[in-house]
Amino acid sequence: MYATSMSRNAEVPVFNQIEEVRTKLGLSRQELADMVGVHYQTIGYLERGEYSPSLVLALRISEAVNKPVSELFSLTDPKKGKK
Amino acid sequence: MYATSMSRNAEVPVFNQIEEVRTKLGLSRQELADMVGVHYQTIGYLERGEYSPSLVLALRISEAVNKPVSELFSLTDPKKGKK
DNA sequence: ATGCTATGTAGTATGTATGCTACATCCATG
DNA sequence: CATGGATGTAGCATACATACTACATAGCAT
Numbered sequence: 001m002y003a004t005s006m007s008r009n010a011e012v013p014v015f016n017q018i019e020e021v022r023t024k025l026g027l028s029r030q031e032l033a034d035m036v037g038v039h040y041q042t043i044g045y046l047e048r049g050e051y052s053p054s055l056v057l058a059l060r061i062s063e064a065v066n067k068p069v070s071e072l073f074s075l076t077d078p079k080k081g082k083k
Numbered sequence: 084m085y086a087t088s089m090s091r092n093a094e095v096p097v098f099n100q101i102e103e104v105r106t107k108l109g110l111s112r113q114e115l116a117d118m119v120g121v122h123y124q125t126i127g128y129l130e131r132g133e134y135s136p137s138l139v140l141a142l143r144i145s146e147a148v149n150k151p152v153s154e155l156f157s158l159t160d161p162k163k164g165k166k
Numbered sequence: 167a168t169g170c171t172a173t174g175t176a177g178t179a180t181g182t183a184t185g186c187t188a189c190a191t192c193c194a195t196g
Numbered sequence: 197c198a199t200g201g202a203t204g205t206a207g208c209a210t211a212c213a214t215a216c217t218a219c220a221t222a223g224c225a226t
Binding site for chain 3: 111112113123124127137
């Protein structure tokens with residue numbers, strides 16, 4: 001069964017691995033932000049899960065850190081459903 | 084060199100294969116829309132490239148049609164840069 | 167011709183992703 | 197102790213993704 005109407009996201013969390021990947025690469029938020037062309041606070045908001053990015057931004061981040069989108073973002077908690 | 088400030092997307096096109104994949108699956112827009120929980124017009128807008136989806140919606144579509152995000156969406160025209 | 171389905175176009179309304187500024191904290195290292 | 201870098205919190209402004217309604221058109225079946 002699906003939602004009959006999506007009242008615009010945000011109640012739908014998107015889990016991401018941005019912080020893990022970023023720190024593994026030794027990048028600051030400012031540096032990653034510069035690479036993808038957004039404000040450094042935006043990276044912070046994403047890492048804290050305060051909102052989920054546009055697809056464009058997700059693709060750019062994916063490109064910047066050289067990881068597929070599916071490894072960076074998912075609709076299910078990657079820490080739980082390790083299955 | 085990177086953009087010093089991204090004035091919010093939309094001038095950044097995102098190419099997608101939604102229509103191709105959807106019709107190949109024999110789905111109407113309405114059916115795909117129901118599967119991912121959005122309005123059927125939203126699918127139309129995406130297919131016509133009138134705007135690019137949120138990451139959440141992209142992930143849901145990807146899940147619905149069982150194709151990785153990278154096969155459905157890209158920042159570069161998949162018809163041109165076949166390289 | 168009538169009806170139905172799929173699609174396109176147009177317009178309005180709303181939430182939210184993003185930009186940006188400012189200030190606070192923490193931790194290095196001079 | 198200062199200074200600077202990285203991060204967190206807070207607030208405001210704006211653009212865009214999405215919802216929704218309505219109408220038009222085209223194709224296909226009856």
